Amino acid sequence: MGLSHPQNLQRTVTAGSIPACVGSLTNLLDDVNVVQANLTFLATIATDPANVIPIVDAGGVQALILSLYRNPESDVIQEAGKRVVAMIVSPDAVIDEVKELQEALVELKASKDEATAERVEMACIGLVAFASCNVDIIVEEGGITALIDTLKWVSQQRRVPKQQEIMDSCFRALEQLSKDPKYVHVSCP
């Protein structure tokens, strides 16, 4: 009996595997093998809807977003990560991320401080992860407009914190949104 057996799966969850897995993912984002193993595990346990809230509560979404962003070249990580996104990220979370980008950009234009720049970057990184399954929501909520506004404004500034990082994340989000549909293997719910 492997991990796919429902009883074994439930045993691991009861034993506290979710916080352990999310913690390991958060602390070892650049270790491809660790990220790969953790995302594959999360993809398996997220098939049970009862486990979705514990994953989200343990900080799984943030860890998932960062692990997808840091490992763009690994197909296994991208595939498993997108499967988890499809199962645990709600449309409301995507809408919130778009709004967060819009608000943070307005604030950054006014303040140009490091903390707000980080908020803008994190919102863009969030959209990179969510883009695999939520293109229509992102388009409808003005996510593309927000990304292009961010790119236009940030690239024209002389002194803005995290300029390169924000531009990179905008490019990555637009890339994910524009990806050829034949390469999208995840069936969205």
Added chain:
Amino acid sequence: MILLSFSLLSFIHSFIHELYVLFMFANRYQDELWPVLDMEQGVQAIVAAINLHPKQKRTVRTGFRCLAAVSRIHASHEALVENGAIECVTNAMGKNAKELGVVASAISMLQGLGQRNLGGEGIVERGGIKALVKNLKGASTRLQGRDDIGEWGNPTVGMLNVITRCAKVSAFNKSKIRNAQGVDACIAAMLLFPNDDDVQRAGVRCLSELLIDREVVQAVRHLSTYMGMLFLRLSFLYLLFP
């Protein structure tokens, strides 16, 4: 028998579902995403951002990857050509010729653009071929002995594929490429990577588009003098007597 028919039915169901998903995705991407990206002048913004920061290699690379993904949407080709995406890519290829990541992303964008005739014409008209020929001819000093070719792939294959695609578009393009020393560049690339099957195949495809029969014979002699490669000779013989 029941099991067999059940598995056949489930296979048909999953096949129809995959087709449905692909169809929905294809329509959604073409119909919903591009109009918004176009309306917001997305291509212009991306190109401008790359042009404003040409020395930041990572940003240039991610920018080109983004353009490469956009170039897979066929409706975007006109905007890409008009907004200077080709010039942006060729300039960056010249400035970052040793950065394999940048070159690979740039070529990926040109490959996407070359899928349609409009993009193929744009690449030839706007100096894309000249940049590719220059890059192919200078490849000997840049690519030999590099241990990161495995990470990014040999960019020579992509360059040859772009030239082939552009040559297929029209006779005018073909003559332009020949005048820009495309044939020489192609042969130089093949000589540089005699053991790389992908380069050899891409080179043969490229030469078959560019050469007329008399030149094919000369090219075979030229290559045979240097290498005596059976594969190449056979490939050219196949081209002459298919």
